[in-house]
Amino acid sequence: MSLADKIFIDMCKDILQNGTSTEGEKVRPRWEDGAPAYTVKKFGVVNRYDLSKEFPILTLRRTALKSATDELLWIWQKKSNNVKDLHSHIWDEWADKDGSIGKAYGYQMGVKHQYKEGMMDQIDRVIFDLKNNPFSRRIMTNIYVHQDLHEMNLYPCAYSMTFNVTQKKGADKLTLNAILNQRSQDVLAANNWNVVQYSVLVHMLAQACDMEAGELIHVIADAHIYDRHIPIIEELISRQPYDAPVFTLNPDVKDFYEFTRNDVKLENYVTGPQIENIPIAI
Numbered sequence: 001m002s003l004a005d006k007i008f009i010d011m012c013k014d015i016l017q018n019g020t021s022t023e024g025e026k027v028r029p030r031w032e033d034g035a036p037a038y039t040v041k042k043f044g045v046v047n048r049y050d051l052s053k054e055f056p057i058l059t060l061r062r063t064a065l066k067s068a069t070d071e072l073l074w075i076w077q078k079k080s081n082n083v084k085d086l087h088s089h090i091w092d093e094w095a096d097k098d099g100s101i102g103k104a105y106g107y108q109m110g111v112k113h114q115y116k117e118g119m120m121d122q123i124d125r126v127i128f129d130l131k132n133n134p135f136s137r138r139i140m141t142n143i144y145v146h147q148d149l150h151e152m153n154l155y156p157c158a159y160s161m162t163f164n165v166t167q168k169k170g171a172d173k174l175t176l177n178a179i180l181n182q183r184s185q186d187v188l189a190a191n192n193w194n195v196v197q198y199s200v201l202v203h204m205l206a207q208a209c210d211m212e213a214g215e216l217i218h219v220i221a222d223a224h225i226y227d228r229h230i231p232i233i234e235e236l237i238s239r240q241p242y243d244a245p246v247f248t249l250n251p252d253v254k255d256f257y258e259f260t261r262n263d264v265k266l267e268n269y270v271t272g273p274q275i276e277n278i279p280i281a282i
């Protein structure tokens, strides 16, 4: 069984058995038919993934690695807030008539800030520090910008990455670790999607900075299963999991800005059947 499957199954069981229901509360999201989208939720879930051991992709059902990477690069590399720059349609419901999702995600990543070394955006600041001052405890991004929230169609969910470099005894290369902070998580639609994205990011930044990928710690404040997802999750976690596939990044790419979604590959990715048309709460 892949480690990601085990963590996912344990988290879902914990939410279903020990979580609290939001039924009857004043909730924001709606189903397509206008009904309120209630959840069963657990406050404060922390999952640890060791990227040096396994790539944390679910085998219970297929996670679309290339689409997930495409969305990650849309935010972190293209720094775009327009759905026209995305190959999938997952953000269409939150875009305006011109395709913009407002001052969220990619917009914030592209904002340049004044530092002692000059003007840089948050990504370039991270890359600069990883290359020039890797043992700094100040390498992080944060896109939860209060002054701009009123111009975002959906507030950032995965909003901060904290990078931390360790020197493992006997290893030639430094190890790049990270903590992903997420305030809200739709467990069925996006948990493994987000885990896979930020694992790819750690692998890409490690390769671009001549390091090795270490741990990814995912801290989730509100980990929820939407009411209409409960039977789907129950069936999903009863399935037979398989071993984790082998993940590779194109070894020729050394510049973070040169990666494309075609540079990520999986070998032996055996999965359970896909669940078609998962309803998404808007």
Ligand SMILES: Nc1nc(=O)c2c([nH]1)NC[C@@H]1CN(c3ccc(C(=O)N[C@@H](CCC(=O)O)C(=O)O)cc3)CN21
Pocket (backbone or CB within 6 Å): 029, 064, 067, 068, 088, 090, 091, 094, 154, 186, 188, 189, 190, 193, 275, 278, 280, 281, 282
């Ligand atoms: N309620 C909700 N859940 C989310 O996960 C979510 C939002 N809203 N709003 C903004 C984005 C959009 N996200 C989404 C939306 C849809 C899928 C989705 O349909 N995923 C399919 C595969 C998509 C593909 O193959 O490209 C799946 O099977 O999980 C994933 C993430 C994540 N975010």
Ligand SMILES: O=c1ccn([C@H]2C[C@H](O)[C@@H](COP(=O)(O)O)O2)c(=O)[nH]1
Pocket (backbone or CB within 6 Å): 028, 029, 154, 155, 157, 158, 184, 185, 186, 187, 190, 191, 194
């Ligand atoms: O990357 C993402 C983006 C969004 N989500 C989910 C988490 C929630 O179910 C909704 C957002 O609703 P809020 O009321 O703003 O919390 O989208 C996700 O899991 N991952």
